[in-house]
Amino acid sequence: xxxxxxxxxxxxxxxxxxxxxxxxxxxxxxxxxxxxxxxxxxxxxxxxxxxxxxxxxxxxxxxxxxxxxxxxxxxxxxxxxxxxxxxxxxxxxxxxxxxxxxxxxxxxxxxxxxxxxxxx
Numbered sequence: 001x002x003x004x005x006x007x008x009x010x011x012x013x014x015x016x017x018x019x020x021x022x023x024x025x026x027x028x029x030x031x032x033x034x035x036x037x038x039x040x041x042x043x044x045x046x047x048x049x050x051x052x053x054x055x056x057x058x059x060x061x062x063x064x065x066x067x068x069x070x071x072x073x074x075x076x077x078x079x080x081x082x083x084x085x086x087x088x089x090x091x092x093x094x095x096x097x098x099x100x101x102x103x104x105x106x107x108x109x110x111x112x113x114x115x116x117x118x119x120x
Contacts (some may be wrong), residue, residue, distance in 0.1 A: 017047070017055035026061065027060050027068050035066070041067055043085070062093075069096045 024031040038045055038054075044063045046054040058063070070081040070092065084092060 015058075017057060020046075020054045020056070023056045023061055023064065027064060029068065029072075037064065037067055041085070043080065065100075066092055066096050069099070080087065 018026075020031045020034055021102055024034055027034075034054075041063075042065060046056040046060050048054055066085070066089070067081060068074045071078070074081075076084065080118055
């Protein structure tokens, strides 16, 4: 079972920035992990306020979803994930998008099956 099976990532379409707590909840990982990834993956460095509060854009969150996929679902080590991103980030991004879409379809089908089962 993949991480998006149990938690669908929902971003508010009106929001431009998210705090670290919100992003950690979306990705179902601790905020400390996000801070660590920020050091290991320069491409996912969020903006910071004058008081040093991290603010993530939807684009930052998409990058973090890809990193999470590589580390948690694929089981890669950090160095291998960095290399995969360097060599084929577009392919990985498409794969993550496709998995996300398929999991949404699966969820909708399961909801329909549940509704049909209740009607019996």
